[in-house]
Amino acid sequence: MNQLKPTTRTEAADACIEILDTDFFRALCEPARIQIFRVLVLQGRSDIGSIAQAMPQDRSVIARHLQTMERAGLLRAQTEGRHTYYQIDGPTIAARVQRISALIQALVPLCCAVPDS
Template identity: 40%
Template structure:
């Protein structure tokens, strides 16, 4: 299982987010077909795909001479749940601070 920081690091790059979106929308692609639709070289796409693969967001499967990549959104969903839990914790803390401030204002 990928740590949330690995997923967030991989998604910090706008081109990686674009690649992941294309893979999720189209069901998969090769680095060559992705590069044809993006303003970067196939080698640059391959490097971005490697970063996404390390984060567990894509999986590569050999298809003849090429590798076909598909999105795996499981790590993204787990990271989203983690962020939701973190937000809920902060909301609880901020509510407690607000309550303390209001109690002090109206003794």
């Protein structure tokens, strides 16, 4: 994000697109990835075999989803021998959500309807 506090509508529009048109949100738009996220919440750190047991998709499809989620900053991967273990990257997700919230709060006075009190 180039500017945390945009001062014009053009800057606000550019900031919105920059933060919303990202791999982070695209990775969350796929139902199978949401299900993988759920599995990792329930199981904790897991390899593809244990994730695949809880999913209807083939392991190769799950592997591609896991790679996408890792690239987007949702997961961390650690290889140990022949196994790669995945876990949710909570600190990175929390920091991203905090930045998004701060940007939206900065946008409100520039472009958004504010309910009457």
